[in-house]
Amino acid sequence: MSEWTWDYNPSxxxxxxxxxxxxVAEVERLAxxxxxxxxxxxxxxxPFDREGGLREFDILNGRGFISFLPVPRHDCVYICHITWYG
Incomplete structure (x- = not known):
């Protein structure tokens, strides 16, 4: 198990x-x-061709996605944007 945490950025x-x-519950579960x-x-x-940087991940069968930034020096994953198509 990892010592990493997650947080929203900006809030x-x-x-x-x-x-x-x-x-929101699904985003927090994925985080x-x-x-x-x-x-x-x-x-x-x-993106699939490289690691690091701002990443995207589909949520709820493609009905939206999250953008997140894993920061190894902080041991944290930051959720930066949520797009929901509804």
Missing amino acids: AEYLTAGLPPGV TELAAIGPDSTKVGR
């Missing part, structure tokens, strides 16, 4: 405003799983 209020509670895999989170999601 939970800003990123989740207006989203259905189920979407917890990304933190659990720790340094390997730099390889998850798009």
